[in-house]
Amino acid sequence: MSLLSTEITPDQINRYQEELASRKDAAVLERAVKKNGILATAQDDAANVDMTPVFSIDLDTGHVANQKQSGRCWMFAALNTMRHDMKDTFNLPGDFELSQNYTYFWDKFEKANYFYENVLATADKPLDDRKVAFLMTTPQQDGGQWDMICAIIEKYGVVPQSVMPETFSSSASSDINGLLNLKLRKDAVELRELVANKASRAEIDEIKDRKLQEIYRMLAYTFGEPVQKFDFEYRDENKDYHIDRDLTPKSFFDKYVNWDLSQYVSIINAPTDDKAYNKTYTVEMLGNVVNGRDVKHLSVSMADFKKLAIEQLQAGQSVWFGCDVGQSSDRKAGIMDTKVYAKDELFDVDFSMSKAERLDYGESLMTHAMVLTGVDLVDGKPTKWKVENSWGDKVGNKGYFIMSDAWMDQYCYQVVVNKRFMSEDLLAAQAQDPEMLQPWDPMGALA
The missing domain is CATH 3.90.70.10 (Cysteine proteinases)
Structure with missing residues (x-):
């Protein structure tokens, strides 16, 4: 039996129609909105x-x-604030950018592990529990927060865009996001079953490790494997040439961003x-x-x-x-x-x-x-x-x-x-x- 009690009546509709008809500008506004939006x-x-x-x-x-067609604004904005300082300090050209693709790879990888850990932490709750439902609605996505980009940089550093440039899917992320969320939900089924069947944490970690290996492979094919060592080569705004060899992402951050x-x-x-x-x-x-x-x-x-x-x-x-x-x-x-x-x-x-x-x-x-x-x-x-x-x-x-x-x-x-x-x-x-x-x-x- 419905708890709703008040329906819209014909008398109400008649009153609404009469009120609209009484407005002198109604027909003009209707034409304008219908044509122009x-x-x-x-x-x-x-x-x-x-x-x-x-x-x-x-x-x-x-x-x-x-x-482009990705939800990485938080990452772009953070890296932009850092490159602004770098531009002033090192006289870098105006089109210099830090690699958003590099931090994107590691964010996707870390988000997968973060999701697995939240699945395990809530595995004793029913699927219709609000927190479980919230978790499964979007296992991972492109978006993030300031502290999250800091967490990535503190662990993995940064690199110039020239050594890990954009790829098709970093600039148009809907396909990889759909595939990652499919895999993560599928993995959640298995992880929750392991907890229900009283598997040991060692057994769970072994299976989770295999799942992370699969995630790494998916991301490497999609974004390229993250660079580990590289040379930083550029001409500054005065056209003077510079090269800095054998940098790591963390040593590059320490030397060139230095925040x-x-x-x-x-x-x-x-x-x-x-x-x-x-x-x-x-x-x-x-x-x-x-x-x-x-x-x-x-x-x-x-x-x-x-x-x-x-x-x-x-x-x-x-x-x-x-x-x-x-x-x-x-x-x-x-x-x-x-x-x-x-x-x-x-x-x-x-x-x-x-x-x-x-x-x-x-x-x-x-x-x-x-x-x-x-x-x-x-x-x-x-x-x-x-x-x-x-x-x-x-x-x-x-x-x-x-x-x-x-x-x-x-x-x-x-x-x-x-x-x-x-x-x-x-x-x-x-x-x-x-x-x-x-x-x-x-x-x-x-x-």
């Missing part, structure tokens, strides 16, 4: 005027990368009731490297969030950040602004929700990571931000986007900053042990 009809060109690409702080970061990754931390603004400011949080079952760096977020006010980003930009360093890029965003023009589409005016409907409400009710979460490379300050206050995307140079202003400060307030959730820009109070807060959030918490979303 919602976004084109609702677009407000005034946003283009406000978002002129001029900034009081504007870092020269060179060539814009292109992740202490432990000093770069995740700062979030998610003003929901369960995330107090100046407290730290982690997310259950979120990660890639078993026994590697854990995901850890420090929750702060939006004022502190922006202050930290601005100070890092003022010091000449770009800022990794995560946002909900699809909200109120014109991809072709490269404009992210709360006023870019007047959808509420078009439909005469109030679409407004608070930032917390959007997070709590599933309307928004972090979907994309990019890099802040500039900000326009007027009387010390930000009005708009310059954003380096990873969608190539055919969108926006040669690949760069403009984000209004109002858009940042509503749809930006994460920045990564060096601890040297944090106050003593924030440093003390960041040092706290994190509270564990559920696996499906929006702050566990993968960019």
Whole structure:
């Protein structure tokens, strides 16, 4: 018997039809939306005027990368922030890139092991348990978090793109992702059966080792086997020739990137009731490297969030950040602004929700990571931000986007900053042990 009790009646429909017929502009708007679509009809060109690409702080970061048909924005954004420093330090050419394919290989490999360990940890739970169901929905994917790329680099280092370039599937990942998820789900069946049959951990590890061997082979065929030793050869911006021989990925990172990754931390603004400011949080079952760096977020006010980003930009360093890029965003023009589409005016409907409400009710979460490379300050206050995307140079202003400060307030959730820009109070807060959030918490979303 249904618990639902109120159906739509013919009288209601008649009232709705009469209300629509009474609107003088209804027929005009219907024709416009039917012909042009919602976004084109609702677009407000005034946003283009406000978002002129001029900034009081504007870092020269060179060539814009292109992740193509893959979900590696978090990885591109992180490697971009590192290459920006390398470009300045070593006078590298503007089109120099670190190999996203190299870190991609190791992320996929480590995610497989991380999935197997989570399968074993939840093997005593029924398949309809929410955590098991969550795990099986997407065994692995392209997305990730800042701490996850740090975990990969800390274990495997980085290499120039020239020694491990892109492949067909690194730039168009749907086929390999589908095949990996098929294999991982199939392997989950066997691993859960082993636990149910009281197999020893040694027996399980032997079988898991064979499965990881198969994963390694799949990834090697798809992305190429990761380089172990290489020469770094390049001409700098002055056309001077350089070569550095017999480098390993870790020695290359130590010499050419030379970042202490432990000093770069995740700062979030998610003003929901369960995330107090100046407290730290982690997310259950979120990660890639078993026994590697854990995901850890420090929750702060939006004022502190922006202050930290601005100070890092003022010091000449770009800022990794995560946002909900699809909200109120014109991809072709490269404009992210709360006023870019007047959808509420078009439909005469109030679409407004608070930032917390959007997070709590599933309307928004972090979907994309990019890099802040500039900000326009007027009387010390930000009005708009310059954003380096990873969608190539055919969108926006040669690949760069403009984000209004109002858009940042509503749809930006994460920045990564060096601890040297944090106050003593924030440093003390960041040092706290994190509270564990559920696996499906929006702050566990993968960019």
